[in-house]
Amino acid sequence: MTFEDTDFRQETLDLENPFDVKLVKDFLFSLGFDFDPSDVECTMIVYNLKGDIVGTGSHMERILKYVVVSPKFRDTTAFALIVTYMTEKLLKIYKHTFVFTRPENSLPFTGLGFTEIAKAEPLYVLLEFGFESIITYQDYLRTLIIPAKTGEVAALVVNCNPFTNGHKFLIEKASSENEVVYLFVVEEDLSAFPFSVRWELIRKGISHLNNVVMVRGGMYIVSGSIFPAYFLKNEQVSDVMQKQAELDVRIFANYVVPILDIKRRYVGTEFSCKTTEAYNLAMKTILPQTGVEVIEVMRKAIGLDSDNGPDYISASKVREAIKTGKLDDVIDFLPDSTRDFLYSDDSLDIRKKIKEGKGRH
Amino acid sequence: MKPKIAAQSGTFESSDVIFLIEPLPDNSGRKLEISSTVMQQFGASFNRIVLEMLDSYEMTDIHLIAKDKGALEPTIKARLETAIKRSLEQQEGTLK
Numbered sequence: 001m002t003f004e005d006t007d008f009r010q011e012t013l014d015l016e017n018p019f020d021v022k023l024v025k026d027f028l029f030s031l032g033f034d035f036d037p038s039d040v041e042c043t044m045i046v047y048n049l050k051g052d053i054v055g056t057g058s059h060m061e062r063i064l065k066y067v068v069v070s071p072k073f074r075d076t077t078a079f080a081l082i083v084t085y086m087t088e089k090l091l092k093i094y095k096h097t098f099v100f101t102r103p104e105n106s107l108p109f110t111g112l113g114f115t116e117i118a119k120a121e122p123l124y125v126l127l128e129f130g131f132e133s134i135i136t137y138q139d140y141l142r143t144l145i146i147p148a149k150t151g152e153v154a155a156l157v158v159n160c161n162p163f164t165n166g167h168k169f170l171i172e173k174a175s176s177e178n179e180v181v182y183l184f185v186v187e188e189d190l191s192a193f194p195f196s197v198r199w200e201l202i203r204k205g206i207s208h209l210n211n212v213v214m215v216r217g218g219m220y221i222v223s224g225s226i227f228p229a230y231f232l233k234n235e236q237v238s239d240v241m242q243k244q245a246e247l248d249v250r251i252f253a254n255y256v257v258p259i260l261d262i263k264r265r266y267v268g269t270e271f272s273c274k275t276t277e278a279y280n281l282a283m284k285t286i287l288p289q290t291g292v293e294v295i296e297v298m299r300k301a302i303g304l305d306s307d308n309g310p311d312y313i314s315a316s317k318v319r320e321a322i323k324t325g326k327l328d329d330v331i332d333f334l335p336d337s338t339r340d341f342l343y344s345d346d347s348l349d350i351r352k353k354i355k356e357g358k359g360r361h
Numbered sequence: 362m363k364p365k366i367a368a369q370s371g372t373f374e375s376s377d378v379i380f381l382i383e384p385l386p387d388n389s390g391r392k393l394e395i396s397s398t399v400m401q402q403f404g405a406s407f408n409r410i411v412l413e414m415l416d417s418y419e420m421t422d423i424h425l426i427a428k429d430k431g432a433l434e435p436t437i438k439a440r441l442e443t444a445i446k447r448s449l450e451q452q453e454g455t456l457k
Contacts, residue, residue, distance in 0.1 A: 088369050
């Protein structure tokens with residue numbers, strides 16, 4: 001029998017310091033993880049009195065990452081210590097915290113009071129803990145419900161980075177074919193255009209449609225970019241992407257669809273973006289099982305492109321045009337609200353940022 | 362009294378309990394979310410202890426989350442007292 005050495009010492013590392021980074025990197029590497037310091041904003045480490053590294057934990061915003069305990073210390077309280085330390089810190093800033101991990105590691109977290117939200121076997125499970133939960137988001141959705149007599153209720157999820165005539169066309173089509181349309185706008189601010197701007201441009205652009213309800217995407221309508229993948233380094237990138245999409249679609253199917261009684265989900269066909277393509281595939285597999293019809297709408301094109309193919313409207317082409325300073329070339333892609341915004345001084349900062357090449361696609 | 366700030370006390374370890382407290386808008390009463398690994402056996406007494414403590418501090422407009430891992434009565438009381446006092450800004454973390 002071994003006695004339990006619980007005299008642990010905990011320390012926050014200085015991620016600017018190469019020695020500290022090397023310390024945690026070597027420790028994690030020996031256990032099969034590739035530590036990328038740009039992936040996290042704060043890292044803590046636990047030692048025992050002999051100076052052995054017991055475990056480590058990090059976070060990036062509200063997501064816990066790299067929570068790893070050395071196999072020798074897995075029967076101690078080290079894991080609980082690390083998680084408590086991180087949640088205590090995070091819950092002073094955020095309303096709740098998330099963990100993405102492999103399904104087989106779900107139990108230690110549920111044991112600590114985390115709640116499992118969704119699972120995409122065999123790669124991902126998503127858990128949360130805090131003052132707010134997915135129930136809080138469902139309560140928010142309930143405040144937006146518009147009762148539909150015919151049961152023709154549709155949903156769309158858009159990022160609109162920025163809002164184009166393509167989006168407008170898709171929303172108008174859904175609006176004309178359904179009694180009520182719920183339009184989810186991705187809230188995460190990872191795009192070139194911040195959420196408040198995207199929301200405003202859409203709101204102005206669809207004000208003529210009175211059966212469309214705009215819904216904040218919250219923490220649960222996510223884009224693939226927040227998913228950590230460091231614990232999946234032996235998996236195919238395409239598999240990982242597919243599972244991320246699956247996790248996201250399952251959350252939508254299990255928590256959003258029943259509240260709003262959604263019967264159809266509209267998506268645009270995708271040619272260029274692999275992530276969106278993975279999403280569309282996941283939707284077609286999962287949503288019909290919950291009674292939601294997936295309607296893929298052919299992208300709208302205006303005129304011909306340089307290869308004499310149809311010139312499909314896309315937000316990435318608009319961003320490209322901003323980058324190269326040829327906004328006039330894509331003017332036909334833009335609804336009034338976006339056009340006015342892009343030609344006004346209000347968008348100066350955003351245009352500058354895109355020109356400098358910051359912000360993801 | 363009404364909590365001023367969000368506060369936490371306790372740990373996730375066995376034989377302990379973690380309390381989270383956050384303020385709610387005025388006149389919204391109490392919102393309690395209690396979960397315990399020993400709910401079946403000791404749920405009633407856990408609820409009683411929490412309510413007695415909240416009553417004795419006359420706490421209202423409070424959102425309280427408890428995740429219990431089989432803590433004993435004195436532990437529960439001490440943790441909750443700390444969480445309440447932290448939320449009232451009467452006490453800071455022990456390391457300060």
